[in-house]
Amino acid sequence: MTRIERAGQGETVEEFVQLAQSEHTSAETIRGGIASGIITSCTSAVRKLKPLAIGNGLRIKVNANIGTSSDASSIDEEVEKALCAIEYGADTIMDLSTGGDIPKTRSKILDAVKVPVGTVPIYEAGVWAARNRKGMVHMTADDLFRIIEDHLVAGVDFITVHCGVTRSVVERIREQGRLTDVVSRGGAFMVEWMLYNEEENPLYAQYDRLLEITKRYDAVLSLGDGLRPGCLADATDRSQISELIVLGELVDRARRAGVFSMVEGPGHVPLNQVETNIKIMKHLCGNAPFYVLGPLVTDVAPGYDHITAAIGGALAGMSGADFLCYVTPTEHLCLPEKEDVKQGVIASRIAAHAADIARGYPGARDWDDRMSEARKHLDWESMYKLSIDPVHARSVRSKHPPQDEKLCTMCGDFCAMRKIGDVLGVTRKS
Amino acid sequence: MTRIERAGQGETVEEFVQLAQSEHTSAETIRGGIASGIITSCTSAVRKLKPLAIGNGLRIKVNANIGTSSDASSIDEEVEKALCAIEYGADTIMDLSTGGDIPKTRSKILDAVKVPVGTVPIYEAGVWAARNRKGMVHMTADDLFRIIEDHLVAGVDFITVHCGVTRSVVERIREQGRLTDVVSRGGAFMVEWMLYNEEENPLYAQYDRLLEITKRYDAVLSLGDGLRPGCLADATDRSQISELIVLGELVDRARRAGVFSMVEGPGHVPLNQVETNIKIMKHLCGNAPFYVLGPLVTDVAPGYDHITAAIGGALAGMSGADFLCYVTPTEHLCLPEKEDVKQGVIASRIAAHAADIARGYPGARDWDDRMSEARKHLDWESMYKLSIDPVHARSVRSKHPPQDEKLCTMCGDFCAMRKIGDVLGVTRKS
Numbered sequence: 001m002t003r004i005e006r007a008g009q010g011e012t013v014e015e016f017v018q019l020a021q022s023e024h025t026s027a028e029t030i031r032g033g034i035a036s037g038i039i040t041s042c043t044s045a046v047r048k049l050k051p052l053a054i055g056n057g058l059r060i061k062v063n064a065n066i067g068t069s070s071d072a073s074s075i076d077e078e079v080e081k082a083l084c085a086i087e088y089g090a091d092t093i094m095d096l097s098t099g100g101d102i103p104k105t106r107s108k109i110l111d112a113v114k115v116p117v118g119t120v121p122i123y124e125a126g127v128w129a130a131r132n133r134k135g136m137v138h139m140t141a142d143d144l145f146r147i148i149e150d151h152l153v154a155g156v157d158f159i160t161v162h163c164g165v166t167r168s169v170v171e172r173i174r175e176q177g178r179l180t181d182v183v184s185r186g187g188a189f190m191v192e193w194m195l196y197n198e199e200e201n202p203l204y205a206q207y208d209r210l211l212e213i214t215k216r217y218d219a220v221l222s223l224g225d226g227l228r229p230g231c232l233a234d235a236t237d238r239s240q241i242s243e244l245i246v247l248g249e250l251v252d253r254a255r256r257a258g259v260f261s262m263v264e265g266p267g268h269v270p271l272n273q274v275e276t277n278i279k280i281m282k283h284l285c286g287n288a289p290f291y292v293l294g295p296l297v298t299d300v301a302p303g304y305d306h307i308t309a310a311i312g313g314a315l316a317g318m319s320g321a322d323f324l325c326y327v328t329p330t331e332h333l334c335l336p337e338k339e340d341v342k343q344g345v346i347a348s349r350i351a352a353h354a355a356d357i358a359r360g361y362p363g364a365r366d367w368d369d370r371m372s373e374a375r376k377h378l379d380w381e382s383m384y385k386l387s388i389d390p391v392h393a394r395s396v397r398s399k400h401p402p403q404d405e406k407l408c409t410m411c412g413d414f415c416a417m418r419k420i421g422d423v424l425g426v427t428r429k430s
Numbered sequence: 431m432t433r434i435e436r437a438g439q440g441e442t443v444e445e446f447v448q449l450a451q452s453e454h455t456s457a458e459t460i461r462g463g464i465a466s467g468i469i470t471s472c473t474s475a476v477r478k479l480k481p482l483a484i485g486n487g488l489r490i491k492v493n494a495n496i497g498t499s500s501d502a503s504s505i506d507e508e509v510e511k512a513l514c515a516i517e518y519g520a521d522t523i524m525d526l527s528t529g530g531d532i533p534k535t536r537s538k539i540l541d542a543v544k545v546p547v548g549t550v551p552i553y554e555a556g557v558w559a560a561r562n563r564k565g566m567v568h569m570t571a572d573d574l575f576r577i578i579e580d581h582l583v584a585g586v587d588f589i590t591v592h593c594g595v596t597r598s599v600v601e602r603i604r605e606q607g608r609l610t611d612v613v614s615r616g617g618a619f620m621v622e623w624m625l626y627n628e629e630e631n632p633l634y635a636q637y638d639r640l641l642e643i644t645k646r647y648d649a650v651l652s653l654g655d656g657l658r659p660g661c662l663a664d665a666t667d668r669s670q671i672s673e674l675i676v677l678g679e680l681v682d683r684a685r686r687a688g689v690f691s692m693v694e695g696p697g698h699v700p701l702n703q704v705e706t707n708i709k710i711m712k713h714l715c716g717n718a719p720f721y722v723l724g725p726l727v728t729d730v731a732p733g734y735d736h737i738t739a740a741i742g743g744a745l746a747g748m749s750g751a752d753f754l755c756y757v758t759p760t761e762h763l764c765l766p767e768k769e770d771v772k773q774g775v776i777a778s779r780i781a782a783h784a785a786d787i788a789r790g791y792p793g794a795r796d797w798d799d800r801m802s803e804a805r806k807h808l809d810w811e812s813m814y815k816l817s818i819d820p821v822h823a824r825s826v827r828s829k830h831p832p833q834d835e836k837l838c839t840m841c842g843d844f845c846a847m848r849k850i851g852d853v854l855g856v857t858r859k860s
Contacts, residue, residue, distance in 0.1 A: 070842030071832050098844040123844065179799065180806050181850045188846035192853045230846075231802030232787065232795055270795070271748050272788035297744065297784035299798040299805075302813065303822040307777050310737050311744045311784055314727065318701050332805070332813075333823060334830035335839040347737050354727035354741055357662065358702035365662055365700070368729040372609050372661030372698075375729075375762070383732065383762075392733040393763060400764035402501050409765040412500030414528040414553065416618035416660075420611045423622045 002218045005258040007035035015041065015051045022051075023058050024362040033057070037255040038287045040262050042092060042116040044219035046155040052091060052116055054262060054323045055289035059361055060352040063118070063291070063325045064090035064345050066109070072335045073100025079112045081341045086115055088345040088389070090326070094118040094160075098127055098185070107154060116157035118222060121148045122186045122203075137193050141202035149213050158220035160264065161210060162186040163203040164246040165226035167194055172242040173227065180230035183267075187226020207250060211257040220260040222291060223247045228267030231299050235269045236277060241284075248284040255286075262289040262323065265316075269295035274312055278319035291323040292316045305331040306340075306347035313348060317355025324348050346389055353388075378406045378417055432648045435688040437465035445471065445481045452481075453488050454792040463487070467685040468717045470692050472522060472546040474649035476585040482521060482546055484692060484753045485719035489791055490782040493548070493721070493755045494520035494775050496539070502765045503530025509542045511771045516545055518775040518819070520756070524548040524590075528557055528615070537584060546587035548652060551578045552616045552633075567623050571632035579643050588650035590694065591640060592616040593633040594676040595656035597624055602672040603657065610660035613697075617656020637680060641687040650690040652721060653677045658697030661729050665699040666707060671714075678714040685716075692719040692753065695746075699725035704742055708749035721753040722746045735761040736770075736777035743778060747785025754778050776819055783818075808836045808847055 006013055012031045019041075020027040030053065033039030039055035054061050064085035066078045082093045093113055097105045102124045110117055125147045129139035151159055165187050173181065173191075182188045190201050203210060214221055227243040229235040247263050254261035263285045269277055274295055281290050295312035296305060309327035317324060328336035328344035336344065356364040367386065374382035380397070387393035400409045407415045436443055442461050449471075450457040460483065463469030469485035484491050494515035496508045512523045523543055527535045532554045540547055555577045559569035581589055595617050603611065603621075612618045620631050633640060644651055657673040659665040677693050684691035693715050699707055704725055711720050725742035726735060739757035747754060758766035758774035766774065786794040797816065804812035810827070817823035830839045837845050 069839055069844065071837075071839035072830070072842075099842055126844070179802050180847070183846050183850075185841055185844050185846045185849075188850040188853075189844075192849055195853055231805070232798045233802060270787050271744055271784045298780060298787065299801045300783065300816060301776075301780050301818045303817065303819055303826050304776055304780060307737055307740050307780050308784070311741050311781060314701055314741045315745060330826055331840070333827040333838060333840070334832075346731075346734055350728060350731050350734060350737050351741060353730065354701045354738070357700050357728065368662045369609065371729045372663060375661070376610050386730060387733065388731045389733055396733050396760055397763040400502070402764075407501075408763060409499055409501035410761070410763070411615060412502075412529055414499065414556070414615050414619075416613050416615045417610070419615075419618040419622055420613075423618075423625055 002215055002258040003041055004034055004037070004255070004260060007031045018051050019053045023053070025057060029057065037251065037261070038289070040220055040260045040289045042157055042220060044152065044155065044157045044217045046153070046217055047110070047157070049114060049116060049157070056287060056322070058322065060317045060321070060356055061091040061323045062089065062345065062348045062352050063092045063094055063323060064341060065094045065096050065325065066341065067096035068099040068105055069335055070099040075100065075105045075108050078105060079108050081336070081338050082109050082113050084338045085341050085345050086113060088342050089349045090115070090345045092116040092118060096120055096123065098123045102127060103150065106151070106156070110155050118158040118160060119151050119156045120160040120186050120224070121151045122162065122189060126189050136189060137196040139193065141206060144202055145206070145209060145213065148210070152213065152217040152219050156219065158222045160186065160222045160224040161203050162190050162224040162226035163201065163207055163210070163250055164223060164243040165190040165201055166204050166246055167200055169227060169239065169242045169246060170194060173239045176238050178237065178239065179233040182227060183230025184224065184226045184228055186224055190226055207253065211254060211259050215257060215259050220262065221254055223250055223261060223263045225264045225266065228265065228293065229269065231268050232270050235266060236273050240266065241280070244281060244284050248286065251285045251288045262291050265290055265292040265321070266295050267293055268299060269297065269312060271297045271311070271315065274315045275319040278316055278321050282320055289322040290320065291325065292321045293325040294327055296327065302332040303329055305329060306344045310347040310351040313351035314354045317352055318358040324352050349388060376417060376421070432645055432688045433471055434464055434467070434685070434690060437461045449481050449483050453483070455487060459487065467681065467691070468719070470650055470690045470719045472587055472650060474582065474585065474587045474647045476583070476647055477540070477587070479544060479546060486717060486752070488752065490747045490751070490786055491521040491753045492519065492775065492778045492782050493522045493524055493753060494771060495524045495526050495755065496771065497526035498529040498535055499765055500529040505530065505535045505538050508535060509538050511766070511768050512539050512543050514768050515771050515775050516543060518772050519779045520545070520775045522546040522548060526550055526553065528553045532557060533580065536581070536586070540585050547585070548588040548590060549581050549586045550590040550616050550654070551581045552592065552619060556619050566619060567626040569623065571636060574632055575636070575639060575643065578640070582643065582647040582649050586649065588652045590616065590652045590654040591633050592620050592654040592656035593631065593637055593640070593680055594653060594673040595620040595631055596634050596676055597630055599657060599669065599672045599676060600624060602669045606668050608667065608669065609663040612657060613660025614654065614656045614658055616654055620656055637683065641684060641689050645687060645689050650692065651684055653680055653691060653693045655694045655696065658695065658723065659699065661698050662700050665696060666703050670696065671710070674711060674714050678716065681715045681718045692721050695720055695722040695751070696725050697723060698729060699727065699742060701727045701741070701745065704745045705749040708746055708751050712750050719752040720750065721755065722751045723755040724757055726757065732762040733759055735759060736774045740777040740781040743781035744784045747782055748788040754782050779818060806847060806851070
């Protein structure tokens with residue numbers, strides 16, 4: 001029996017108790033959420049990791065994507081990036097490798113990291129077909145399902161599967177037209193495959209087979225948004241929502257089969273459409289956990305897309321998104337370096353934390369209040385310790401040592417904290 | 431007659447026509463907005479600058495703060511920072527100097543920059559009193575008003591004046607208690623001065639005198655929020671809103687006197703209170719233009735506060751804020767370097783632009799659509815040109831040259847844009 005099935009029968013397994021502790025809630029809340037599908041465990045049965053869950057009422061989690069491409073395929077560098085992401089607070093890692101020895105890269109990453117790992121098996125399946133069947137479009141459904149099972153047996157916790165890119169949904173793009181068509185790699189490949197083979201998407205046509213394999217490992221289906229908008233102009237369009245409707249149906253089928261699922265979301269979305277996107281997704285998909293990439297609230301900031309994504313991610317989180325996929329500064333330009341991974345994780349964590357506070361996640365604001373208390377007392381050591389990046393905070397201030405070590409060079413003698421402390425401090429109500 | 435008075439009499443001065451052109455609106459809209467006080471010109475009559483206005487229906491503007499402190503007082507460096515901020519798109523500069531030769535710094539900045547410049551005269555008045563009257567608290571009202579006029583006659587376009595920090599408002603802080611009391615430098619000094627002298631704030635007690643001086647130069651009063659919350663815990667509290675009520679009254683008096691005004695706002699505000707803050711301000715202050723610092727949506731990210739401010743600024747802008755004051759990465763740690771100024775301006779511009787799109791500012795999204803069109807065609811030269819920071823975008827990609835110059839190292843051969851272009855491109859509806 002899977003954990004969903006156990007939860008559905010009223011059983012509180014040990015994992016739910018542990019999750020309840022780390023999430024400041026009750027084991028019964030976790031059990032109920034898992035039974036109804038609004039909470040998803042993020043760990044498969046294979047690697048026996050520390051439990052991590054995503055969904056309604058829980059802390060918003062942050063994912064960092066790493067992985068090779070045909071242009072840059074050093075396994076060691078990608079493992080280093082994964083470890084760096086975890087060091088700076090990523091909750092999960094996705095290995096999106098499409099270059100070099102993909103199975104070996106995945107295996108090294110699974111060995112190196114002790115957090116949930118996600119993958120997109122169709123990347124490997126496409127690359128495998130390109131190398132072994134004279135073209136990606138010659139991939140067979142059996143190739144794809146074999147590779148999916150390879151991933152799960154190796155201990156991958158969640159897999160992105162673009163099941164919602166059906167022939168009918170592709171018709172919606174053709175009918176409508178789009179500025180940037182399909183920007184999801186898995187989605188674009190699926191469309192290419194379907195049009196070439198004149199067949200339905202095997203992940204949809206054989207969804208029961210997918211559920212069966214996934215269930216064997218009690219892993220998670222992350223229902224990919226192959227038609228996510230790749231620019232503001234395409235956001236919230238009929239193509240995107242058509243796919244979302246299919247994903248909603250597939251969430252239901254996963255729940256009935258006792259398989260964990262979550263739903264992936266956009267993408268590029270104007271700020272005024274972010275809340276709508278989250279609300280319609282939650283409504284169409286039975287409040288399934290929602291995993292968003294960004295959203296990026298403008299298209300014009302390559303080199304700074306960790307910031308455009310942090311803006312969208314914070315608002316998405318406040319509106320109900322449960323899981324933020326980071327975006328690095330180099331998105332739209334090149335594969336990130338380790339420093340870019342760090343910057344992406346921190347920006348995404350800021351967004352997630354701001355949203356946790358906004359959602360009233362229990363205890364989220366305590367961290368801020370402790371920082372503010374330290375500021376009030378000009379207690380720099382505590383400020384550093386409480387910073388999201390203590391080493392960086394210390395190094396910035398240390399480069400500009402103030403004359404009075406209690407102050408900083410921003411205001412110098414004109415420090416409001418000290419001034420007001422001298423004047424009002426004694427009268428302040430406790 | 432001031433421009434407000436002329437607008438009120440139905441006169442469309444040449445400046446309104448120019449503003450209408452740059453803001454994609456009609457001169458009559460500008461005239462009406464200025465007459466009613468929901469639009470404020472940002473240039474005084476002294477320096478004859480290119481017109482710039484702030485307020486309802488206009489593009490959201492970005493301000494960059496520069497200026498010396500007692501710990502760091504190089505005039506040349508501050509001028510360089512101001513020029514750097516303008517190069518990266520700041521619409522206005524505020525000189526917040528509190529160290530070294532303050533009048534000379536201001537003069538050099540006014541000479542160097544051709545955009546509106548704001549100052550906070552009370553800083554200079556306090557420092558002057560500390561040097562000439564044996565203590566800041568010994569500043570007299572005449573000292574303060576003399577220095578205010580010095581600023582305006584020199585060509586400062588807008589001045590921040592903490593008129594709302596009244597004795598009654600200070601009582602509200604005492605009654606309530608706060609985690610970080612008063613974090614505004616001007617506000618803290620005003621409180622100190624009032625408590626020491628047992629007198630009312632001269633900027634409030636002699637507000638008519640302030641209006642009269644400001645009117646002489648047709649300059650702008652930026653009504654400072656001396657009690658802005660300095661941490662999430664203090665946001666939207668009774669102290670803050672008490673001051674805002676006073677500022678609303680002072681906006682009315684400025685309008686009646688024919689003097690431009692705008693209102694400054696927080697500060698540190700949880701994401702879920704940002705919209706409320708903007709709405710209550712607009713309501714209490716007769717829809718006056720709203721100038722926000724941040725808001726910062728978490729207290730825990732020193733070193734990354736340009737990002738926490740971009741999140742808050744974007745949501746504030748979407749909710750109706752008209753003018754964003756940048757925050758640099760070094761806020762809460764030290765005076766920014768030139769590179770920090772650049773990072774702050776760009777983050778703030780991203781927030782402003784995302785909000786312009788969300789508000790439906792005419793033509794705002796065209797920029798994004800052109801970028802997306804360039805992406806669709808893998809036209810890298812156009813992508814660079816359209817980037818918010820073209821030099822940076824080019825340099826990031828150039829560090830990692832792809833094998834195929836049409837692609838990038840992120841996806842390499844697995845490029846969705848190319849794949850889908852090959853497949854769907856020919857069928858796409860025009």
